[in-house]
Amino acid sequence: MNSSPYAVELLDLHKSFGKTEIIRGANLQVRAGERVAIIGPNGAGKSTLFNLISGRFGASSGEIRVNGKRVDGLTPYEINRLGLARSFQVSNLFTRLSVFENLRCAVLWSLGYRYAFWKFLADLRDANERAEEVLAMIKLDRKRDVLAMNLTYAEQRALEIGITIAGGASVILLDEPTAGMSRSETTRFIQLIRDVTEGKTLLTVEHDMGVVFGLADKIAVLVYGEVIAFDRPDAVRANTRVQEAYLGSTLADAQAATAGV
Amino acid sequence: MTTQANASRAAAPAQFSFKPYNVGRVVVWGLFAAVLACAPLLFTSNLAATMLSQMGIAIIACLSYNMLLGQGGMLSFGHAVYTGLGSYLAIHALNAIASGTLPVPVGLVPLIGGLAGMGFAVLLGFVTTRKSGTPFAMITLGVAELVFAMSLMFSEFFGGEAGVAGNRVSGQPFLGITYGPQIQVYYLIALYTFVCVAAMFAFTRTPLGRMLNAVRDNPERVEFIGYSTRNVRYIAFIIAGFFAGVAGGLAAVNFEIVNAEVVGAARSAAYLLFTFLGGATFFFGPIIGAVVMVIALVMLSELTKAWLLYLGLIFLLMVMYAPGGIASLIMMNLRVAAFGKLRRMGTSYLALGATALVMLVGAAAMIEMVYHLQLDMGVGPVVHFLGLQLNAHSLDSWFGCAFVLVTGLGLFELSRRQFAREWGEIQGEIEKEIKRREAL
Numbered sequence: 017m018n019s020s021p022y023a024v025e026l027l028d029l030h031k032s033f034g035k036t037e038i039i040r041g042a043n044l045q046v047r048a049g050e051r052v053a054i055i056g057p058n059g060a061g062k063s064t065l066f067n068l069i070s071g072r073f074g075a076s077s078g079e080i081r082v083n084g085k086r087v088d089g090l091t092p093y094e095i096n097r098l099g100l101a102r103s104f105q106v107s108n109l110f111t112r113l114s115v116f117e118n119l120r121c122a123v124l125w126s127l128g129y130r131y132a133f134w135k136f137l138a139d140l141r142d143a144n145e146r147a148e149e150v151l152a153m154i155k156l157d158r159k160r161d162v163l164a165m166n167l168t169y170a171e172q173r174a175l176e177i178g179i180t181i182a183g184g185a186s187v188i189l190l191d192e193p194t195a196g197m198s199r200s201e202t203t204r205f206i207q208l209i210r211d212v213t214e215g216k217t218l219l220t221v222e223h224d225m226g227v228v229f230g231l232a233d234k235i236a237v238l239v240y241g242e243v244i245a246f247d248r249p250d251a252v253r254a255n256t257r258v259q260e261a262y263l264g265s266t267l268a269d270a271q272a273a274t275a276g277v
Numbered sequence: 278m279t280t281q282a283n284a285s286r287a288a289a290p291a292q293f294s295f296k297p298y299n300v301g302r303v304v305v306w307g308l309f310a311a312v313l314a315c316a317p318l319l320f321t322s323n324l325a326a327t328m329l330s331q332m333g334i335a336i337i338a339c340l341s342y343n344m345l346l347g348q349g350g351m352l353s354f355g356h357a358v359y360t361g362l363g364s365y366l367a368i369h370a371l372n373a374i375a376s377g378t379l380p381v382p383v384g385l386v387p388l389i390g391g392l393a394g395m396g397f398a399v400l401l402g403f404v405t406t407r408k409s410g411t412p413f414a415m416i417t418l419g420v421a422e423l424v425f426a427m428s429l430m431f432s433e434f435f436g437g438e439a440g441v442a443g444n445r446v447s448g449q450p451f452l453g454i455t456y457g458p459q460i461q462v463y464y465l466i467a468l469y470t471f472v473c474v475a476a477m478f479a480f481t482r483t484p485l486g487r488m489l490n491a492v493r494d495n496p497e498r499v500e501f502i503g504y505s506t507r508n509v510r511y512i513a514f515i516i517a518g519f520f521a522g523v524a525g526g527l528a529a530v531n532f533e534i535v536n537a538e539v540v541g542a543a544r545s546a547a548y549l550l551f552t553f554l555g556g557a558t559f560f561f562g563p564i565i566g567a568v569v570m571v572i573a574l575v576m577l578s579e580l581t582k583a584w585l586l587y588l589g590l591i592f593l594l595m596v597m598y599a600p601g602g603i604a605s606l607i608m609m610n611l612r613v614a615a616f617g618k619l620r621r622m623g624t625s626y627l628a629l630g631a632t633a634l635v636m637l638v639g640a641a642a643m644i645e646m647v648y649h650l651q652l653d654m655g656v657g658p659v660v661h662f663l664g665l666q667l668n669a670h671s672l673d674s675w676f677g678c679a680f681v682l683v684t685g686l687g688l689f690e691l692s693r694r695q696f697a698r699e700w701g702e703i704q705g706e707i708e709k710e711i712k713r714r715e716a717l
Contacts, residue, residue: 093499093502093503093505096500108498110495113494133484133486133516137487179502183503
């Protein structure tokens, strides 16, 4: 598709809100097809980073490239059209539309229907098939005609992922996909995410270490607006800077707890 | 890409076999056409012909307004700008036809109105649809005021206080149709109404129509699935402007006079209120709203001087107790009926209706006496109300009315509680039934 080997590139990215600098020169290069988990302590700027990449916020300085093209300064829909889709931490659905309609809306642009008002939705074979396909992938077949607002929490999370992947974007950003789910739901959900993002570049923000190690090929550690490590999970675990900044404290806590018993 | 599409097509076999003949839809549209065609045969008076014509126009206007309100979540306070400017362009076109400078049949004048509405929507919508929510509402209000102010400034175009008059019996008659008799105008309006309603319904089934719903529900997410919310709003606004203009053009042909009132705030407010009253959440809601609007404006205003007050009360109660409008009340009861439980509600509805009537009689009598005291004291203190003679100066009348009102209110509250309990029970049963069916 393009000459750049990287699906997502951040070059010396900065973002300030007023006088508070949240992202302080973040650098990251994610190769196409990699699954990356972004971890870091609360307030490290993980969600802000996602909002910058997806165009929700504008960067203060630095560069963002998606599939080799510069996207900083573009609107969310322009970035989406370049092949990047994201999910939200708090489910962001079309509440008064059915599950199927939610998914169909999500595929329309990518199939080239744009703002057509001279075609009937019912006649768009490819859009309907793609929506049904995603419906089956996220296992909501039985809820096809239920309004999104009437779904259970876990179902809403699944639909959130469904809308994100439906358009066939090559780069998927998932912001805490398993937030608020029970242990068993989380396990099932990770498998679902693995299935639906097969062959795509995946970036997730995640707090749950179980999810991180279950889902990611590589881990990026974000601390105070900087990526201090980006490597395979075992290498990140062994990284002393990371241990100090983040994992270390939890590891120490765990050891202390074990020692206590 | 193509192989992938083929593969997925094979994977989902014939799930979307296109149904060429939807019986239910044919019946509904057939009935609609029959009602439009037969209405003037059932109601033959002059007043009826006038009112039916106005209803057709109002239906197009309210449906076009609901494209914004119900389908797009755009609360516009200035829809009369587009119907009104459509009217002005149409009346000028009518005059041009009369003077022989415009070789267009009168039957096409509403389309000129439509193009005018569309043109102004392209121009003004570019500004208004940049924003959504409250800013959108404020900007439409500002634009409406601006246009109304201009209507008083440019009297060559707007005709000043008197307005612009026209004559619809102009140009060459087509197949002997001169548009002289009201009935011919009615059928012109009925034809436009049918085509416009069908077109606007079709719009709800298109990609843009659906994305407009998505923009209403969650504009932020729309931006992350590739669509510019602003463009969706803008294009829908232009389409709504076109249909509004058609309604305005029909009004010009119907009334043969257009004055600044047609772009006024009161007209915009009427579209908003009656679309809401009819029900913005269902496609057919505004049709009900439009019919009620004409009945209210023509007949209620004949019946009582306090008609605006009654309308206000109705809106108040509607917003508080049935925010989905009349259409949602109908749909909720149809759902109960579909589960075979509507009959059980019969007694409750009867009690509710009877007590509400008592309450209304008490309230209306007092309202009429107040209006009488304020406006009609010249003819004496006696108010004729439902065959009764009430003395607005006697305490007896006031106490009597207050007694009726309070009794009605008390009984209404009792039957309302009973109704709410039964309604809740039935909804619970329906939920259970749905769960049971889902589990099958």
